[in-house]
Amino acid sequence: MTSVDVKDLRYQYHDGLEALRGINLSIEKDERVCIAGPNGAGKSTLLHCLAGLLKGNGQVSVANAELKNLDSSIFGLVFQNPDDQLFCPTLGDDIAFGPRNQKLAKDVVAERVRESLALVGLEGFEYRHPHHLSIGEKKRAAIAAVMACKPKILALDEPWANLDARASRSVTDILKNFDGTVIVISQDLYYAAAVCKRMVVMDGGMVIADGDMKKLLAQEKVLEYFVAVDDDGCPLCHSRTRI
Amino acid sequence: MRSQRKIRHEYSVSALADLSLDVRSRILITLLFIISIVTTAPYQLLMFLIYAGLISWGAALARISLVTVFGRALIVLPFSLVVALGVPFFTGGETVVFFGLELSIAGLWTLAGVVMKSFLSASTLVLLITVTPINLLMQGLRGLGVPVLLIDLLNLTYRYLFVMLEEAMTLRQAAIARGYRPKWLPQAVIVGRLAGTLFLRSFYRAENIYAAMRLRGYKQVMPSDALPKYEWTSIMMVVLFVFMLISIRLYLGCLK
Amino acid sequence: MHIPDGFISGSINTASAVIAVSAISYALWKLKKETYDQPHKVPLLATTAAFVFAAQMLNFPIGGGTSGHFLGAVTAAALMGPWAALIIMTLVLIIQALFFADGGITALGTNILNMGIVGGLGGCMLMRGIRAVLPVGKLGYLTSVALASWASVILASALCAVELAASQTSPLQIALPAMVATHAVIGIGEALIACAVVTAVIAAHSVILYDCPVTVSTHHSHSHDLKRTGIVIGAGMVLALTLAVLISPFASSYPDGLEKVAEDKGFIEQAASEEQVSWQHSLFPDYAVGAVEHEGISTGLAGFVGTGLVFVAGFILIKLVQRRSSVRSEA
Numbered sequence: 166m167t168s169v170d171v172k173d174l175r176y177q178y179h180d181g182l183e184a185l186r187g188i189n190l191s192i193e194k195d196e197r198v199c200i201a202g203p204n205g206a207g208k209s210t211l212l213h214c215l216a217g218l219l220k221g222n223g224q225v226s227v228a229n230a231e232l233k234n235l236d237s238s239i240f241g242l243v244f245q246n247p248d249d250q251l252f253c254p255t256l257g258d259d260i261a262f263g264p265r266n267q268k269l270a271k272d273v274v275a276e277r278v279r280e281s282l283a284l285v286g287l288e289g290f291e292y293r294h295p296h297h298l299s300i301g302e303k304k305r306a307a308i309a310a311v312m313a314c315k316p317k318i319l320a321l322d323e324p325w326a327n328l329d330a331r332a333s334r335s336v337t338d339i340l341k342n343f344d345g346t347v348i349v350i351s352q353d354l355y356y357a358a359a360v361c362k363r364m365v366v367m368d369g370g371m372v373i374a375d376g377d378m379k380k381l382l383a384q385e386k387v388l389e390y391f392v393a394v395d396d397d398g399c400p401l402c403h404s405r406t407r408i
Numbered sequence: 409m410r411s412q413r414k415i416r417h418e419y420s421v422s423a424l425a426d427l428s429l430d431v432r433s434r435i436l437i438t439l440l441f442i443i444s445i446v447t448t449a450p451y452q453l454l455m456f457l458i459y460a461g462l463i464s465w466g467a468a469l470a471r472i473s474l475v476t477v478f479g480r481a482l483i484v485l486p487f488s489l490v491v492a493l494g495v496p497f498f499t500g501g502e503t504v505v506f507f508g509l510e511l512s513i514a515g516l517w518t519l520a521g522v523v524m525k526s527f528l529s530a531s532t533l534v535l536l537i538t539v540t541p542i543n544l545l546m547q548g549l550r551g552l553g554v555p556v557l558l559i560d561l562l563n564l565t566y567r568y569l570f571v572m573l574e575e576a577m578t579l580r581q582a583a584i585a586r587g588y589r590p591k592w593l594p595q596a597v598i599v600g601r602l603a604g605t606l607f608l609r610s611f612y613r614a615e616n617i618y619a620a621m622r623l624r625g626y627k628q629v630m631p632s633d634a635l636p637k638y639e640w641t642s643i644m645m646v647v648l649f650v651f652m653l654i655s656i657r658l659y660l661g662c663l664k
Numbered sequence: 665m666h667i668p669d670g671f672i673s674g675s676i677n678t679a680s681a682v683i684a685v686s687a688i689s690y691a692l693w694k695l696k697k698e699t700y701d702q703p704h705k706v707p708l709l710a711t712t713a714a715f716v717f718a719a720q721m722l723n724f725p726i727g728g729g730t731s732g733h734f735l736g737a738v739t740a741a742a743l744m745g746p747w748a749a750l751i752i753m754t755l756v757l758i759i760q761a762l763f764f765a766d767g768g769i770t771a772l773g774t775n776i777l778n779m780g781i782v783g784g785l786g787g788c789m790l791m792r793g794i795r796a797v798l799p800v801g802k803l804g805y806l807t808s809v810a811l812a813s814w815a816s817v818i819l820a821s822a823l824c825a826v827e828l829a830a831s832q833t834s835p836l837q838i839a840l841p842a843m844v845a846t847h848a849v850i851g852i853g854e855a856l857i858a859c860a861v862v863t864a865v866i867a868a869h870s871v872i873l874y875d876c877p878v879t880v881s882t883h884h885s886h887s888h889d890l891k892r893t894g895i896v897i898g899a900g901m902v903l904a905l906t907l908a909v910l911i912s913p914f915a916s917s918y919p920d921g922l923e924k925v926a927e928d929k930g931f932i933e934q935a936a937s938e939e940q941v942s943w944q945h946s947l948f949p950d951y952a953v954g955a956v957e958h959e960g961i962s963t964g965l966a967g968f969v970g971t972g973l974v975f976v977a978g979f980i981l982i983k984l985v986q987r988r989s990s991v992r993s994e995a
């Protein structure tokens with residue numbers, strides 16, 4: 166069963182920049198996919214199109230349905246900047262935001278809040294002000310806020326950026342244990358490899374490689390995206406690319 | 409260390425919030441108390457002492473140090489001094505000579521009045537906001553009939569206040585690091601440039617926030633739980649408090 | 665300019681609270697209608713309010729080792745429109761009063777009246793009035809923003825002084841010149857900041873600006889525009905300084921005023937015992953306790969300000985009527 170199906174998707178920003186230039190992508194249910202590629206490749210734009218925030222030209226079907234309205238119980242997107250995602254005065258309110266919008270009963274909402282906070286290891290943080298959290302806690306809280314809506318597909322934009330090793334590991338664990346499809350954008354192939362088997366490499370608004378992560382990285386044309394080369398042409402490992 | 413103290417403080421506040429008076433009553437009592445303060449004539453010094461005593465009592469009940477309450481209220485003094493310090497010099501009526509200065513007695517009373525009233529009112533407010541977490545306060549305001557849209561806006565503003573403040577301070581630091589030493593007025597343009605950057609960031613941030621809200625099902629209003637019922641015992645507390653204030657003022661002849 | 669509790673009389677606070685509540689209710693009603701097709705406005709207004717709050721923390725020097733700070737009412741109006749500006753200023757003022765004890769709770773209505781309604785709505789009307797007489801284009805737009813920002817700060821502070829005087833807290837003869845003179849200078853900083861913000865926004869993304877009159881081309885003659893804007897702002901500053909200079913002898917003549925008052929003390933005591941008013945006289949320069957010279961100056965100033973206000977108000981009215989009728993004739 167396919168979870169995400171994209172056919173010849175194009176997207177152009179107001180200023181005329183064509184950020185997506187014919188994307189074809191199909192993701193199976195419960196698959197874990199890493200989208201990698203240089204900055205400006207169009208990865209975030211693609212995710213926003215999948216979430217339904219942007220409307221491009223082409224076919225996008227999510228969970229076997231043409232995407233019409235946003236539905237938090239189907240597609241959950243975790244932004245790169247958790248400050249944009251945690252917009253309520255307390256963490257409890259923030260996590261309850263999605264479930265309350267799904268018109269769930271009060272006790273169900275409370276249960277969801279407790280459950281999601283426990284899932285990301287933030288028990289008892291209900292009354293904390295988001296501004297008072299560390300960046301690692303914020304990232305986990307943002308994931309909890311999305312998971313509380315119980316989406317079938319969880320997409321994350323650079324979840325490991327700016328995190329220290331411990332926080333990164335806890336994010337990795339959360340993603341590993343998630344029950345559903347996972348799409349992550351990441352340059353941190355070390356962590357991404359722990360979660361995903363499949364990798365999609367994008368550049369210039371197009372998919373340039375798609376397949377098993379380790380096999381792809383054996384190819385020179387893919388590897389050069391992730392490896393720096395010094396003056397003598399000697400490959401230097403990108404510090405975060407060790408697998 | 410500092411962050412740990414912050415955490416503990418937050419917890420104690422929320423614990424306290426569970427224990428005591430309905431937040432609507434707290435807001436009403438605070439408001440009525442401040443109205444009582446500002447309607448007291450300046451020369452009724454005993455009444456002002458009683459107000460200070462009541463604030464201290466409240467702080468003791470909430471186990472909050474008086475230094476916090478009165479210290480944070482000091483913020484109002486500069487305005488009082490700038491606006492009212494000149495008043496004793498320019499007011500007519502009987503005068504006293506003080507270090508060779510001729511000061512109007514009525515003017516001195518005015519000065520004393522505004523200083524005491526603004527300071528005590530601010531202390532009362534500080535007490536309220538120290539013992540009441542912001543989300544509870546907003547719930548209370550909603551319960552007292554403040555429009556939901558305004559409450560949503562206040563919540564969002566409060567949330568991004570500190571984020572923006574931090575960004576503003578970082579921007580200023582960056583300017584200072586590159587030799588910005590403001591000395592004369594036209595350099596306000598540089599503040600303006602910082603502010604311009606700040607606004608653009610706030611604009612793009614709003615786009616992201618809105619996207620995040622939409623993805624989690626936002627439809628025009630923030631969802632919130634229904635307020636707990638306003639118990640008549642809580643209402644009685646407000647009535648009792650007003651009754652107490654009025655009787656004290658009647659007894660002392662301080663009710664015009 | 666954030667008035668704490670205890671400075672303003674109950675009747676003035678009540679009256680301004682009524683005005684403020686009605687204006688805000690209208691603005692919220694308008695916003696609510698708008699959110700049906702522009703729901704993003706809610707987070708946008710909130711982040712803009714947070715921006716205004718943060719920008720108010722950035723001090724700028726006004727000379728003599730003191731500093732002023734940004735108010736932001738006209739800037740908000742230029743960015744988002746008048747009613748949104750009122751909501752933004754209201755949010756800022758409520759949060760400052762509630763969480764930072766900056767500005768009183770009972771004086772909240774008065775503060776909203778001064779800074780939100782007069783500063784924001786009034787400033788926006790001024791901006792449109794000024795823009796109507798200026799040539800269309802970036803220069804005219806920036807000039808209108810600058811002048812309206814400057815005037816909005818002065819108007820708000822003058823109103824604040826009048827309220828203090830009417831509450832018998834601070835005599836009008838002291839409060840008005842002191843407030844207006846200081847804010848004539850602070851207003852220059854306000855104008856500079858407002859222009860810088862608007863310029864930054866035009867350069868980045870002019871679609872953001874509320875009713876931006878210009879399809880501003882951001883690339884061509886950018887430096888030229890900036891230079892001309894500089895000249896206009898310079899001229900505005902000269903005007904402002906001239907005004908400040910005009911006002912300052914008036915303000916600094918107060919020590920003499922004190923002597924004069926002392927001389928005429930007998931008269932004051934008599935007046936005070938006859939009626940229960942002491943400072944209400946100061947509301948009306950004619951009663952100004954025999955201080956003839958000051959009467960002359962203050963009357964002159966009042967006349968000047970009054971004429972200016974009437975002129976501007978009349979002008980805006982005419983322009984509004986004209987615009988209406990032209991729209992109608994086009995339709």
Ligand SMILES: Nc1ncnc2c1ncn2[C@@H]1O[C@H](COP(=O)(O)OP(=O)(O)O)[C@@H](O)[C@H]1O
Nearest residue numbers: 178180182184203204205206207208209210211
């Ligand atoms: N809001 C926007 N308006 C215009 N161009 C944009 C916008 N967001 C992104 N872009 C452009 O689209 C391209 C792809 O951006 P993005 O999807 O964010 O890349 P990635 O996430 O892969 O780094 C970039 O060239 C970027 O500059």
Ligand SMILES: [Mg+2]
Nearest residue numbers: 208209210322
């Ligand atoms: Mg990106």
